[in-house]
Amino acid sequence: MTRTVLVALPLVVFAIAGLLAPVLAPVDPTAVDLAASLLPPSADHPLGTDQLGRDQLSRILYGAQISLAVTAAVLTISLTVGVITGTIAGYLGGRADRVISRVVDMAVSLPGMLVALAVIGVRGPGVVNLIIAMSLWAWAPYARIARARVAGLRGSPHLDALRLLGASPARVIGRHLLPPALAPCLVYASTDVGSIVLGVATLSFLGLGIPPPYAEWGQMLIEGRPYLASAWWLAYPPGIAITAVVFASNLLGERLAGDDERPSILRWVRPTARRRLADHVPTAAEGDVVLSVQDLSVGYPQRVVAEVSYEVRRGQVLAIVGESGSGKTTSVLAPFGLLDPSAVATGSATLGSGELMGLTPHERRLVNGRRVGVVFQDSLAVLNPLRTIGAHVDEAVRNAGRGGRRAATRRVTEELLRLVGLPDPAALARQFPHQLSGGMRQRVQIAIALAGEPELLVADEPTSALDVTVQAQLLDLLGRLRDELSMSMIVVSHDLAVVSRLADSVAVMYAGRIVESGPLTTVINDPGHPYTRGLLDAVPLPGAVPGTRFRTMPGRPGAGPDDSSGCAFAPRCPIAVTACTNDRPVLKVLTSAATHRSACSRGGA
Amino acid sequence: MLEVERLSAGYRNRVDVVKDVTIRVDAGEIVGVVGESGCGKTTLARVITGLSRPRAGVVRFEGVDVHALRGQALRAHRRHIQMVFQDPYLTLSPRQTVRQALTEPLLIHRIGDARSRSARVDELLDLVGLDPEVGERRPRQLSGGQQQRVAIARALALEPRLLVCDEPVTALDVSVQAKVLNLLCDLRDRLGLACLFIAHDLAVVRQLADRIAVMHDGRIVEQGPTLEVTTDPRHPYTRALIAATPTIPFGR
């Protein structure tokens, strides 16, 4: 915030100088004194005098006044005309919108300087003509921005709701459409200040803006040109003034539009590895473990996942279940570096016998796509809209080192598409993602994930956006792949009922931590943690009488792992005692099964 | 109370996405409409509430053709049927506080003075189980469940007789979804509010609705009392839907 204020400082100075020029200026800017011509800066003339002996400082200040007046007038006219036109077009829609939009498009595509020059060329220079000439094209971007904003809101449920409540069009436009349309226009205006100031100066520089003897910055620059090498104080101050205002205005616009300070996307997440292989105790089934994650924490930098540990065994499916914001997706993508670049991950993750944390980008490429395949939730967004299905799978095949000549690679691709149950792979490979249904795209993602014949498949909410019948088919496909290829899988879901078709074991996450884990049947039938119990209570039952109330948990989810020093679930827990809010429980083995653990200090209660 | 007769409607008057639908909702009844995406559920909801116009057929509320109403009569009718949408965040203005959002319908219909409106807002917040302090917040500061409660409260501000809910819990987590469903049951019991509950999730609908209508490709393929439809489905599509609906295998 303070930096934004700092950035805007030259603009504030510009505004003050413009408004208070008559008060601030030491002398009349037009007062000619040939005896005092071309004096360098001194106490009498802080910025020296020009060839006619006029005080440069006063001329700069009055120049600000002219620029400011023109800018203010042009902005007022264009904002008013633009926002109103755009809002009306966006609200009316249909034919009126098409006509107005076409006019706006034309006005936007006009070369602004040329229009201004042409208008002044026929009308002559002067302040009023300048304002007309610049407003003629300056309004159009505002109309376009406002229209886009309003058109986006027109079909929104918010407006539908207002209509159903009986709101009149005047109320809808005035209260609910104009304010949101104005906001992005004001952001644009902050950049526009610069272009208008620059435009005024350019026109004056060409002798077509503000005629002498008025002190205008562009005008001052022409007059200073012959003295470029001899009297620097003539050409530098106005040039610097223009540059400062334009620069500040551009920078302000950039900041207001939202500057991102995220690290480069290409710097893969390089977690600081905490290799703790020394105190790693081998278990009986060690050789069976495909992926072992220990003490994984991820922060941005505030932690969203804290000290998570889980294991996936050969040919087994681990389900990670939790509500939105519980950190389940982050926990499974972190070992493979598939996080937002600003994430900081610590802990250890071993795939086979290799440590995954702290890998270089090059080492990552030998793991991702070869030993691990990933299926994401939003199949439309994760496929590049401009590339064909075949191009995606081909690339995966080549990355896995199974490619060859073009035709050979394509043969592997078609085989993969057939494997995931897609008909006519040759034709399908030539299609684009948007031409496929959601279920088909999800199968394509699975084909891509299988390209490297991986040991482990990670699926993040693979069926969440799909209809139940399609969902059932996909779950069957995943089950078949596990059985036929004896592949290990991690399936992330918010819905216990969905994963129960597939999973062998389950880990329940709450507020960035695993609160319970164990074999699926044990966890479902004999939940150890009150949160798991609450989740199970919230699931509708097939045989329930209509109108049966659900048993619900009080409070709301959404806390982070470090928000309290005790159990994160304590505030919502029906069996919490005072100790729960102070001491954080750890995962403890329960009696029901050897691998069944729960993090509840009132364990067994 | 609500009678929909042989209704056909399309999106922008192109191909019909709702075909020959007949359905009724009695006072104090919750009727569930189940179907997969693109089956025409949302269009049906929009036609019933009057947001869209039908191509054929009528929607009658207490015997009055809803789409024949104009001007003042339409404004008066609007108060009887309100709608709850899928994404509560999109139905609320990000600029308004909860209190302003709940006052808006009262201002539109010029109900009461400042004091009585404020009292009514407190009453509405209480009705949907929200703390009065939530009133000062903006939608961004609320959880999904709280946003949906605010949307329901706003829909209830004009004391409607029928609430049309279009996928009201789809965007919510399971534990939050349970609370919103409980709320709808409570409102029916306390206010006698009828509800047309539209969802893709059969599991949710069968625990909530008194009667179920199964929609497929724009038509209602089967409707009847909930237990009858779910335990003894007649139509093959209903059977497929029930088979595909995931359940938790307790006691496996």
Added chain:
Amino acid sequence: MRAPGRPRFAGRRVTRWAVDTVGVLLALTAGTFALVLLARGDPAAILAATRAGRSATPEQVEAVRAELGLDAPALVRYARWLADAVTGDFGLSLRTNTPIGPEIADRMGVTLGLVGGSAVVALAVGLAVGIAGAVLGPGLPRGALRGGALLVTSLPVFWLSYLLVLVLALRLGLVPTSGMAGPATWVMPMAVLGLPAAGALSRVVAVTLREALDRPYVLAAQARGSGWISIVFRDGLPNAAGPILSLSGITVGSLLVGTVVVEQIFGWPGLGDYFVQAAAARDVPALQASALILGGGFILANRLADVLQVLIDPRSRRDGGVPTPWLRKGTA
């Protein structure tokens, strides 16, 4: 669903594009012609005065009026003017009493050379700096690139010229201050015109490429083991191409307009210079002709960029895909 959608839909869009382009150009001619109506002073009187070398008699003015066909209604005059303009006949300059068409043809080469040279500077520098700005993380190199780009965009062209003249010509004596004789004289005009455009372009390239690289398909590409070069050039740039192309069009167009200033400063006898002279002298026919040529070039550059955009995108609508926020979790 089966049929590959590219050719058919693109054909329809290209046809619409062509019709639109003709429409916009017609609007430009109408706007240009309308300048006459806005003009202060009687063109017939001005031309008559130019010919007579002093103020003309009413008879001379009437003769000129008849010669120019100024008696006819505006619409008829527009039709005549347009028909002549299409054949390259723009009438007589009020200032010099000479035909405008040949004069413009003479000057066109200078301007096209200047625009072509600076377009190469703008596109090459702009793309390179923009890609670097998108790919780099926060830090001194990116800050310097961004700051430099912003500064060079904020510098008024004429002020930048002064600085270059001062340093390169007057202090270092590397290049002449003005004129166009030999390759050395081309350096400053091309730099002055090309660099600010490169700055503006690089900012848009950086922002849009950055946005394209923030999309989930990049995450998916990383998950299947693609390297960063493949990600930037196969996934990033093609998806950022829309805004980049349309800005490239605007950039080339604005270079054309920028010649107006640059030719003045360096004393190049191009179209821009002609335009300013015409504007200063209120020589309406000359003004119309040069505005039509410069404006037409600007519009064509823009429209070409638009049609390229249509041809590279297989979707029927640019907003066909709903952008998903980075790593969105939760329910569907």
